[in-house]
Amino acid sequence: MRTIAFAVALALAAGLPAAAFAQDEGPSTAEVDAVIEAAFPGLDEEWAARLAPDETMEQCNASANVPSDAVFEEIRARAAGTIVYPDDGVLVGSWENGEKLAQSGYGMRFSDYPPRRENGGNCYACHQLTPQEVSYGTLGPSLMGYGKLRDYSEEAVKAAYEKVYNPHMAFPCSMMPRFGTNGVLTIDQIKDIVALLMDPASPVNR
Amino acid sequence: MQKLMTRKISTVALAGALAAGLALAAAAPPAGAQTDEETQRGLERFRQMLREDPWANPALLDADRGELLWTTAAGPKNATLEDCDLGLGPGVVDGAFAQLPRYFEDAGRVMDVETRILWCMQELQGVDVAAYVKRPHPSGGQPVKDVGAIATWVANRSEGEPFAPVLDDAAGRATVAMGEALFNRRSGPFDFSCATCHSASGQRIRLQELPHLSQPEEAQVAIAEWPAYRVSSTHVMTMQHRMYDCYWQMRMPQLEMGSEASVALIAYLVDKAAGGEIAAPGIKR
Numbered sequence: 456m457r458t459i460a461f462a463v464a465l466a467l468a469a470g471l472p473a474a475a476f477a478q479d480e481g482p483s484t485a486e487v488d489a490v491i492e493a494a495f496p497g498l499d500e501e502w503a504a505r506l507a508p509d510e511t512m513e514q515c516n517a518s519a520n521v522p523s524d525a526v527f528e529e530i531r532a533r534a535a536g537t538i539v540y541p542d543d544g545v546l547v548g549s550w551e552n553g554e555k556l557a558q559s560g561y562g563m564r565f566s567d568y569p570p571r572r573e574n575g576g577n578c579y580a581c582h583q584l585t586p587q588e589v590s591y592g593t594l595g596p597s598l599m600g601y602g603k604l605r606d607y608s609e610e611a612v613k614a615a616y617e618k619v620y621n622p623h624m625a626f627p628c629s630m631m632p633r634f635g636t637n638g639v640l641t642i643d644q645i646k647d648i649v650a651l652l653m654d655p656a657s658p659v660n661r
Numbered sequence: 662m663q664k665l666m667t668r669k670i671s672t673v674a675l676a677g678a679l680a681a682g683l684a685l686a687a688a689a690p691p692a693g694a695q696t697d698e699e700t701q702r703g704l705e706r707f708r709q710m711l712r713e714d715p716w717a718n719p720a721l722l723d724a725d726r727g728e729l730l731w732t733t734a735a736g737p738k739n740a741t742l743e744d745c746d747l748g749l750g751p752g753v754v755d756g757a758f759a760q761l762p763r764y765f766e767d768a769g770r771v772m773d774v775e776t777r778i779l780w781c782m783q784e785l786q787g788v789d790v791a792a793y794v795k796r797p798h799p800s801g802g803q804p805v806k807d808v809g810a811i812a813t814w815v816a817n818r819s820e821g822e823p824f825a826p827v828l829d830d831a832a833g834r835a836t837v838a839m840g841e842a843l844f845n846r847r848s849g850p851f852d853f854s855c856a857t858c859h860s861a862s863g864q865r866i867r868l869q870e871l872p873h874l875s876q877p878e879e880a881q882v883a884i885a886e887w888p889a890y891r892v893s894s895t896h897v898m899t900m901q902h903r904m905y906d907c908y909w910q911m912r913m914p915q916l917e918m919g920s921e922a923s924v925a926l927i928a929y930l931v932d933k934a935a936g937g938e939i940a941a942p943g944i945k946r
Contacts, residue, residue: 481838487846490839494922495914502914508848516846516854563850563912580866592866594858632851639850 484517515628527627534623537636538616546616546649553651554658556644557584563639574639576619576648581631584651585658595631602653603660612653619645700893700946701868707892707944720813720890720942723805723897727814730807736786745781747774747815748827758819759939762836762928763827771828771836773927774812775901776919782808790919797918798902805888805897808918812899813888816941823938824884826931833928840929843922844875853911855926869946877933884934886943893946900927 482490491506498506508516511533514526522530540546559575561567579588581595605611617624620635634640640648651657710717731742731754747757748765762773768780782788799805805813828837847854858866859874872883884900891898898906904923905916916923 482835482842487839487842490843490920490922490925491846491848494917494920496917498914505849505913508846512847512852519845564909565915566909590867592869593864594866594871630852630857632853637850637852 484513511623518628520628520630522627530623530627531625534621534627534633534636535617537633538620538624539635539642540616541642541646546612546646547653548643548646548650550647550650550654550657550659552644553647553649554585556640556648557651558588573644576634576640576644578648587658598652599659601659602655602657605653607653607655612649615652616645616649619648698868704892704944704946711944718890718942718944720888720897720944721817723810724814724817724942726804727807727810727812730811731814736782736788738785738787740785740787742778742781742785742811744785745778747777754815754818756819756822758816758941759822760825760827762833762924762931764830764832770921771832771924771928772919773900773924773931774815775808775899776924778808778811778815779919794918798899798905799896801894801896803896805899805902809888809897809899809902813897813942816888816939819939820941821938824881824931824935826928826935828928828932836925836928837932839921840925840927840932843926844929849912851912855907855911858907858910874930875933877936880930880933881935881937884930885937885940886945888941889943889945891945897942898945900930 488507495502495506511530514522514530518526556573556576557578559572560577560580561572562570562574578584578598579591581592583591583593583597583599584601586599601615602611614625618626618631619640621633622629622631623633632639634648635642635645651659654660731745734741744751746752746765746767747754748760748763749757758774761777762771764771765777765780767784768777772780779790779793782793783790793806793808797806797808799809804810827833844855844859847857856875858864858871861871862873862876862879864871864873873879874883887903888897888899890896901918901923904926905918908914908916
């Protein structure tokens with residue numbers, strides 16, 4: 456109540472219409488969490504874990520995906536700390552397999568258990584990638600010519616690996632899934648997807 | 662009665678036409694890329710047929726089934742649903758859907774149409790709601806379950822009216838605020854919230870257009886048609902089922918029908934759609 460009165464006073468002082476502030480306050484995070492838990496009863500531990508945002512998601516939720524500068528840096532640093540690189544340092548696998556993974560939306564839905572095949576990356580759901588595939592989504596930017604536009608440089612290969620592994624290192628509160636950090640794709644699968652983006656022979660670059 | 666017969670005949674004719682090859686595979690996988698184009702073609706044919714003959718909508722068969730379920734004694738108490746209060750008083754169906762979701766004194770909570778029908782089945786007929794809620798939605802090709810059929814009929818009886826959900830009391834406002842928080846809440850292995858896919862105009866997942874549901878103009882058009890005949894799964898899909906299916910895409914567990922979260926999301930969406938003209942049952946991809 457006091458916060459509302461204070462907000463109204465502030466709004467008046469700033470010459471803004473008080474109505475913009477005089478709304479009900481939203482529910483607390485604890486109230487929202489409780490409603491979510493009640494909506495998905497009877498879960499085992501692995502499934503129950505999906506209900507709770509981790510620290511990064513908590514920060515993104517709290518800021519409507521526009522974190523303050525300090526939180527932005529915190530998210531970026533945390534994301535960087537989660538990235539695991541291949542032991543042999545080779546970041547590029549097979550683009551042919553990467554294309555298959557980019558096409559596949561299979562995996563981790565409740566109808567996907569027990570698993571019948573490997574998880575996909577579903578990149579085409581959100582990105583244009585190759586001229587051959589016209590059924591692509593537009594939630595993310597077009598990635599056509601991705602490697603070519605970056606001269607296939609070593610830094611660009613590493614950055615692509617990191618963006619797929621955990622996009623929050625480059626774009627805190629990104630809308631793109633954290634394929635590596637969240638265990639959706641394996642290191643070998645991510646290498647194949649990096650090849651799709653960065654191999655000069657890949658249809659993405661031809 | 663005359664109208665009912667005509668409706669049945671044209672619906673049966675359309676069902677035949679569909680079976681004869683409108684490319685609507687009964688077992689279409691949800692969101693399968695290969696079937697997108699076929700589905701799109703089927704959808705366009707469908708919409709055109711409906712322009713020529715609105716009674717050809719297969720969902721109207723389910724609405725008829727819903728009406729029959731409403732007026733037929735059933736359950737351990739062997740009662741009909743004719744005394745069910747959908748918000749405008751016991752037995753009043755016309756226009757009731759337009760004013761849902763709303764707070765119900767007797768239940769002590771805000772309810773959407775399906776949650777309310779389920780509640781009436783429990784209270785008036787003595788139906789075991791817990792058992793019903795275990796499998797509340799049909800799989801591809803199966804007809805919509807009983808609550809959904811009744812909801813289709815109830816929604817149809819508000820066709821042409823503007824959405825005017827009763828959500829301006831304290832319980833309603835709290836429910837809409839909860840719905841908004843849930844709409845924007847990210848969790849699960851893909852870090853999705855509803856807003857990931859539904860908070861901008863003109864975006865697509867693959868070729869499927871994604872309505873901007875937090876924007877009234879788009880919400881009004883999209884929400885108005887629910888429950889809807891869904892061409893890709895060849896059955897009526899309800900709003901509770903839609904919520905369940907979007908959580909499935911989000912890699913979340915199975916959303917409980919009638920849960921507070923499900924009602925809050927629907928209340929949030931219908932609140933956004935307020936003023937939009939109800940066109941239920943509609944047709945969806």
